[in-house]
Amino acid sequence: MKTLLKAIPLCAALVAAAPSTWAQETVRWGIPMSFGSNLTALGDTMPWVSEQLKKVSGGTVNLQVFEPGKLVPALGVFDAVSTGKVEAGYSFMGYELGKVPVSAIYGALPFGMETPQFAAWMYYGGGDALLKEAFRPHNVYPILCGSISPEGAGWFRKEIKTPADLQGLKFRAAALGGKIYQKLGASVTMLPGGELYQALEKGVLDGTEFSLPSVDDQLGFAKVAKHYYMPGWHQPSTNQYLYVNLQVWNKLKPQTQAQIETTCTAGVAIAMAKAEATQAAALEKFEKEGVKLHQFNKTMLDAFGKASREVLAEESAKDPMFKKTYDSMSAFMNKNRKWHDLGYLPRDYKN
Incomplete structure (x- = not known):
């Protein structure tokens, strides 16, 4: 009992000290x-x-x-x-x-x-x-x-059928996607999302990519460009x-x-x-508004893919951290490729 009584003040001191130690800052x-x-x-x-x-x-x-x-x-x-x-x-x-x-x-x-x-x-x-x-x-x-x-690949005023259609095109794109469009001959501008509608409306841009179909809908792109392309190869x-x-x-x-x-x-x-x-509803809405939904054909995707490999090789050669990270990403993707190829149903399979 004496031992217990001696311990009580110590326990009380610990409890009193706890808030300063454990309190949420x-x-x-x-x-x-x-x-x-x-x-x-x-x-x-x-x-x-x-x-x-x-x-x-x-x-x-x-x-x-x-x-x-x-x-x-x-x-x-x-x-x-x-x-x-x-x-x-x-x-x-x-x-x-x-x-x-x-x-x-x-x-x-x-x-x-x-x-x-x-x-x-x-x-x-x-x-x-x-x-x-x-x-x-x-x-x-x-x-x-x-x-x-994946984002939408972009909004355009005209159809894009071949890589030649990108020559001189005034296009908004961010980061590596922008570098790839530049390599294919587009004139690339980087603008924030809030400025894109006006730029398209006034002809400052011939096309733009920004985000998901649902986000692009919120920004009103369907009112000023009627050709919407997918897949979002760039992102x-x-x-x-x-x-x-x-x-x-x-x-x-x-x-x-x-x-x-x-x-x-x-x-x-x-x-x-x-x-x-939220994307299915956005695509359905675009079609009702007269937007033509497209998928880039193999010729276009091959051109984007070739330019992408060139850009990534150039960036890797310029910056060691870029190369180190890109190599890590690529190794992870390659390691998981067989699992993805075998483990998931093909996207074109319908039951």
Whole structure:
């Protein structure tokens, strides 16, 4: 009994000390985004992640989302996070191609992995470790926080039947897709999503690619271009990331870091599911509005594929981190090729 009585003050002291050790820390960040929060599966994923973080943290982790241009320019999220202008931001990875070349293949690898396989490589094939390695010198901690189905290949004012039809075409494309269109003779411009409708309407552009059919519908492209092409060879998966300033990230408690990363992982699943759930209705709507849906023929896909291999070889030769990551991606794809060829029903099979 004496021993027990002596132990009571010690237990009380431990309980009193627990809140300061285990308490959830308070986080208040403004999160600029590269695309509007109204855009299905693309822009509405980060707001969903923000709401879930509030719930799992009891309201102490609040990542307030800001629309493009409200805090920083739509294409300036990476720079703002890297320099510490903001604690974190949400963006497609690849707009920072000039400073971090490897970012382009993390955002979307032409003729690369679709979303489920890309996630497999990221989480179980070494992709995430390579990503952290690549961005560390830029003072950024990137977290995969959304991944969507293949994009549409592009909206055009005229039919595209042969590679010659791309010569001199004024076209908007991002990252590696843009380099491939340039190699095939197009005049490529990089504009944010909010400026594309007007550019098409006024003839500044002859065509554009941007995102999923459902997102392209929200941006009104069907009103100003009537030829919509698929498949999205340039972006079989499109991947969004929460960029966190590395110094800010390192100051967080492990509990908070885990909450953010786990909620972003859930965001990948939510974006993937929503993207798959909403495209059929968008295509049906386009047809009712007089849009002609096309698939690029083999001649076009072969031309894109050849140009893609050339661009990827050129980028690999210029940047060791690009090559290291591309080699890892390619090895993972090749290793899984037989499983995909044998394990999944052919897409043209109908029961």
